Amino acid sequence: MDETLARAADRGNEVDETPARAGDRGNEADEVPAAAGDRGSEVDETLARAAWSRLVEPGDTVAGALVHTLGAREALDWVRWAAAPGRAEAAVETLVAREDESLAPLRRRLRSALARWEPRLAGLEPGREIDHVHRLGGRFLRPGAPGWPLGLDDLGAAAPLGLWQRGVPDLGSLLTRSVALVGARASTAYGERVAVELAEGLAARGVCVVSGGAYGIDAAAHRGALAGGGVTVALLAGGVDRAYPAGNAELLERLLDGGGAVLSEVPPGGVPSRSRFLMRNRLIAAVSRATVVVEAAWRSGALSTAHHAASLLRPLGAVPGPVTSVASAGCHRLLREGAAVCVTDAAEVLELVGPLGAPPDERPEEARPHDGLDWVADRLLDALSLRSAATVDTLARRAGLSPADVRGALGTLELAGLAELRATGWRRTNPVT
CATH class of the missing domain: 3.40.50.450 (Rossmann fold)
Structure with a gap:
């Protein structure tokens, strides 16, 4: 076992140990242990979190809530103390009372969590595992540290x-x-x-x-x-x-x-x-x-x-x-x-x-014959036929425009190369896509 945690284990796993703050209340057997620092524990927050990563499975919300409330180091010491045979139920009740009911919703889940965490307590070696990752050029990163996502x-x-x-x-x-x-x-x-x-x-x-x-x-x-x-x-x-x-x-x-x-x-x-x-x-x-x-x-x-x-x-x-x-x-x-x-x-x-990256690339769009036309010329262009010519009056009825508007728009379309005058009337010269 890692040396730093081993010393904590020697103190935290003794079934009959009286917690540090028990003397303040008459050495009650079910008192919750004080923070690890008060008991001289040398397990710092990083080592404690590394130990937690071995102790629990990913996504364990009970562990997450406990660590958030107590801090990783004190939470680990509490688990070591509370996991002793016959102590879990009283330890959970005392902890919930001490934390002003902030952990009350987890009361039952804490008891079952202790049972599933206890088998892994003896095998915690966070210091050795951190050293191993360091030799690979890596590190253990805890929340709040520089670089934490x-x-x-x-x-x-x-x-x-x-x-x-x-x-x-x-x-x-x-x-x-x-x-x-x-x-x-x-x-x-x-x-x-x-x-x-x-x-x-x-x-x-x-x-x-x-x-x-x-x-x-x-x-x-x-x-x-x-x-x-x-x-x-x-x-x-x-x-x-x-x-x-x-x-x-x-x-x-x-x-x-x-x-x-x-x-x-x-x-x-x-x-x-x-x-x-x-x-x-x-x-x-x-x-x-x-x-x-x-x-x-x-x-x-x-x-x-x-x-x-x-x-x-x-x-x-x-x-x-x-x-x-x-x-x-x-x-x-x-x-x-x-x-x-x-x-x-x-x-x-x-x-x-969105704002993550540069603006999206402009997508090239193929130019269309009616691009840039006003609405009158655009509507008239739709009314013109590629195959047969039509008179101004016919085009006016077909497009729903006045003859005067048709004459004006035909000039615009002719200049754009989109319409031409034949012997029998006007026809379109380019297809609209």
């Missing part, structure tokens, strides 16, 4: 208690101009091509591309960002010291070499699981300024990222696919339900995000 705070009690990071240290600045591109692992050639083109276009405009490092759309998004000369960030469901899937190990190293970052709330050595993948998706949505689902089937996990983005009020886009493709059924569902905006290129993604 502020978007994660929008998750409330479900926010990560810390992030394990490899890569660029100024993570916060990097993610202020970011867009998440997500989609299915079982992607099609169409989906991968679109993902590469979107990522390449965004990277060329200085936007950081965020994705999950998996096969399929995720990998295509990372490759596209690198091809566009930009940076990209991968949020993993396992530890940052183990590439998953292993087939993307080289891609993740290229990502790091290109100035990007690999992040996880799971400590080093953590193994990805289905629940961790799903909880990881909330981080992708939270750190990014917008999310685009490139290709997703009806029950794709990428849709959970979309739902998190929508709940966080982040802009959400979806790329349409062939109507016959089941691989795009999830995207079509988002579009049909009005949850997402249809996007087809990088310019439309930037338009979706």
